[in-house]
Amino acid sequence: MSPEIELLVSIGYCIFIIVLALVLKKFPPKKINHFYGYRTTRSMKNQNIWTVANTYASNLMLKVSLYSLIFPLLCYFIIPDYNFLITVIANTLLVCSIIFFTEKHLSKNFDANGKPK
Template identity: 55%
Template sequence: MGSMSDTGQLWWALGYCGFMMLLAFIIKRYPPKKINPFYGYRTKRSMKNPKTWEAANKYAAQLMLQFCLYSFLIPAVTYLLIPGWNLLITVIGNTILILLVIFYTEKHLSNLFDENGDLI
């Protein structure tokens, strides 16, 4: 994959995972206080009311932090198996993990709230 060395790809992939971990930590440490269009876990369901907003952001931040920890395994394993594709596979893997955060958070919200955003 290009002219980047295998070690270079490993460092970039680890740096990417570290950056995503930093974002997850910031979101967990400084959750958005009010529903807004800029910062936080923003979906139609999460923005129904303050209760759905708080539940979604708390759950998504915790899940993202856990998934970011797991994401460090991607470059480590890829470096051993196919090091020339490390950075690409790491970015794809992290994208899948972020999509899983959305999937699981929406499932979590649907278990707690009805379609109007009221507690079940």
């Protein structure tokens, strides 16, 4: 692929992640389920944690995905031949970081049984 095509595909990938974040923010899951939303053992303990976790995770995902638009632009000038690969790896790491930060937020605000601290 040419560097210009890699740039366009990489930006398209980032926009796709932004759209997913907007969907989660606009249409958060109302009830605890195993199909849609931020689903971890801690977030599914009760409805209060579920709501907090999904709100926090969707806000963080939107911020992270907006920052991820920087990677394709930087890679285009630094390593244009690997733009898409680097963008996908960077986005994957950023999206995985959402789990870490959301769990940290939940542990700060809720005890092990799911009750607010």
